[in-house]
Each structure stands twice: as structure tokens, then as C-alpha cells.
Amino acid sequence: MDETLDIPFGDLMTLIAVEQIKREGYRQKRKLTDDEIIPDVR
Numbered sequence: 001m002d003e004t005l006d007i008p009f010g011d012l013m014t015l016i017a018v019e020q021i022k023r024e025g026y027r028q029k030r031k032l033t034d035d036e037i038i039p040d041v042r
Contacts, residue, residue: 004012 007015
């Protein structure tokens with residue numbers, strides 16, 4: 001607990017993100033095309 005209070009907030013968030021990646025894995029986000037973002041509505 002004391003260690004958590006001494007570490008800068010940004011570093012703590014980075015460590016949490018790394019731990020989430022280790023536990024849950026990493027899935028790369030798929031880039032959307034213009035047609036997916038703005039569908040053709042007729």
C-alpha cells in the first residue's frame with residue numbers, strides 16, 4: 001500500500017495496463033474504413 005502511494009500516478013496507470021495485457025491478452029484494434037464509419041444510406 002505504501003509503495004502504491006509513493007509511485008507517480010502515470011507510472012501506476014502504466015503498470016496496471018501492463019498487468020491487464022498480461023492477464024487478458026492483447027487484441028489489435030481493427031481500423032475502420034470510411035464506408036464503415038459513414039454507411040451509405042438511401
